[in-house]
Amino acid sequence: MSLARRIIPCLDTDGERVVKGVNFVNLRDAGDPAALAARYNIEGADELVVLDIAASRDHRPTFLETIRRVAAELAIPLTAGGGVANVDEGRAILRAGADKLTVNTAAIRNPPLLTALAAEFGSQAVVLAIDAKRVGDRWEAFVRGGSEPTGIDAVAWARQGVECGAGEILITSMDKDGTRSGFDCPLTAAISRAVSVPVIASGGADTPDTFLEVFREGRADAALAASIFHDSIQGLGALKRYLGENGVSVRQTG
Amino acid sequence: MNIALVEYGAGNLPSVERALARLGVQSRRASSPEALADCDALILPGVGHFGALMRSLGERALVKPLQDAVSRGTPLLGICLGLQAMFATSDEAPGDVGLALFPQKVSALPPADRLPHMGWNQLRRARPSKLLEGVPQDAYFYFAHSYAALDAGEAGVAFCDHCAPFVAAIEQGNIFATQFHPEKSGPAGAQILSNFLRHAGGKG
Numbered sequence: 001m002s003l004a005r006r007i008i009p010c011l012d013t014d015g016e017r018v019v020k021g022v023n024f025v026n027l028r029d030a031g032d033p034a035a036l037a038a039r040y041n042i043e044g045a046d047e048l049v050v051l052d053i054a055a056s057r058d059h060r061p062t063f064l065e066t067i068r069r070v071a072a073e074l075a076i077p078l079t080a081g082g083g084v085a086n087v088d089e090g091r092a093i094l095r096a097g098a099d100k101l102t103v104n105t106a107a108i109r110n111p112p113l114l115t116a117l118a119a120e121f122g123s124q125a126v127v128l129a130i131d132a133k134r135v136g137d138r139w140e141a142f143v144r145g146g147s148e149p150t151g152i153d154a155v156a157w158a159r160q161g162v163e164c165g166a167g168e169i170l171i172t173s174m175d176k177d178g179t180r181s182g183f184d185c186p187l188t189a190a191i192s193r194a195v196s197v198p199v200i201a202s203g204g205a206d207t208p209d210t211f212l213e214v215f216r217e218g219r220a221d222a223a224l225a226a227s228i229f230h231d232s233i234q235g236l237g238a239l240k241r242y243l244g245e246n247g248v249s250v251r252q253t254g
Numbered sequence: 255m256n257i258a259l260v261e262y263g264a265g266n267l268p269s270v271e272r273a274l275a276r277l278g279v280q281s282r283r284a285s286s287p288e289a290l291a292d293c294d295a296l297i298l299p300g301v302g303h304f305g306a307l308m309r310s311l312g313e314r315a316l317v318k319p320l321q322d323a324v325s326r327g328t329p330l331l332g333i334c335l336g337l338q339a340m341f342a343t344s345d346e347a348p349g350d351v352g353l354a355l356f357p358q359k360v361s362a363l364p365p366a367d368r369l370p371h372m373g374w375n376q377l378r379r380a381r382p383s384k385l386l387e388g389v390p391q392d393a394y395f396y397f398a399h400s401y402a403a404l405d406a407g408e409a410g411v412a413f414c415d416h417c418a419p420f421v422a423a424i425e426q427g428n429i430f431a432t433q434f435h436p437e438k439s440g441p442a443g444a445q446i447l448s449n450f451l452r453h454a455g456g457k458g
Contacts, residue, residue: 002375002376003374004373004394006373074438075440076438077396095268097269121302123400124398124400197368198370221372221373251374253440
């Protein structure tokens with residue numbers, strides 16, 4: 001008996017539709033978020049993440065409606081985020097039906113935001129999302145959808161974020177994102193060693209082998225992927241069976 | 255059957271409502287002492303902070319009515335923080351008093367492993383229970399917490415191990431509770447809610 005490693009499909013949306021691309025460019029439509037959510041709920045996803053990658057103020061009501069539609073399909077936890085800059089926006093996302101919210105850019109500019117969110121909703125509801133890119137012998141945190149360097153060390157930022165109140169880290173490797181060349185195990189392991197909270201690895205998912213690697217070498221508690229699931233390149237059931245056969249504790253769903 | 259979800263300004267009522275709706279049960283929200291008195295069964299959902307929950311219940315004058323409903327035999331299901339609120343005190347909010355349906359306390363889990371305890375875990379059954387009837391022994395349930403009751407006396411019917419052995423499910427007379435979120439735990443969680451409703455229906 002032990003805590004299962006989680007497999008988390010991610011829906012990147014423009015607020016309303018699921019979109020995909022490499023590093024947020026060449027976006028194309030990948031379906032209706034509620035329909036995908038219903039599918040993943042049945043297929044054995046352990047959790048779902050829905051992100052508003054447009055994150056513009058104009059589209060926020062549309063995104064909240066998307067969260068409501070997605071939540072209605074789920075009997076598993078839902079994490080949502082994108083552009084959350086204050087406690088009120090966080091509350092709106094949770095009230096719409098999310099169990100946890102992600103914060104990224106606003107937290108790095110204003111770390112006390114994490115403390116305020118944790119005080120209001122509990123640390124278990126606050127996921128610090130970090131987009132990191134290899135720069136020399138370290139990883140640097142980027143903001144605004146990976147478009148803006150911060151000069152801040154991603155590992156140090158993860159540690160500080162947890163001290164401020166984050167209850168989970170979602171670490172995305174910008175070098176690996178969209179490449180289907182495997183997760184960034186050294187980055188994930190460095191973050192995992194630096195913090196006491198669960199770590200979700202993101203970016204580079206491909207074959208079941210790549211998931212096995214990120215759980216073993218990357219010390220990830222959960223692994224997130226988008227297009228390999230949306231395009232049915234990888235089935236959730238088959239992935240979890242493979243992991244189980246290879247000694248990873250996962251929730252089998254028959 | 256008249257099922258009321260205790261509304262105190264926080265918690266995750268919509269997800270519990272949706273989970274009940276999937277079982278074909280329409281619930282309502284109760285945020286006043288009168289509303290608590292007029293129901294066949296009560297559910298106390300909860301996420302957040304022990305102190306904040308008890309203060310919210312206090313501000314709405316719901317503490318005594320909840321205790322009275324339990325004394326009258328109204329079935330009560332506490333979920334996550336709703337389980338913790340049934341205890342006398344919690345490490346999370348020293349000085350704040352819980353519903354004290356159980357004399358023990360809620361403790362901070364020791365940092366022997368990653369915290370919060372976040373994700374899907376299995377249960378260790380201590381004795382047969384109505385709540386877990388028909389639920390496969392190896393079923394997984396979704397947890398998200400850093401505090402837990404380590405002891406609930408005879409009321410602890412299932413335990414979980416993360417950082418320390420802790421109480422995962424409670425059953426004593428008309429009092430039921432889970433540290434995990436049945437409303438977020440797929441088919442196994444739905445079975446738990448269904449078991450509670452069946453028991454509550456039998457009483458009503």
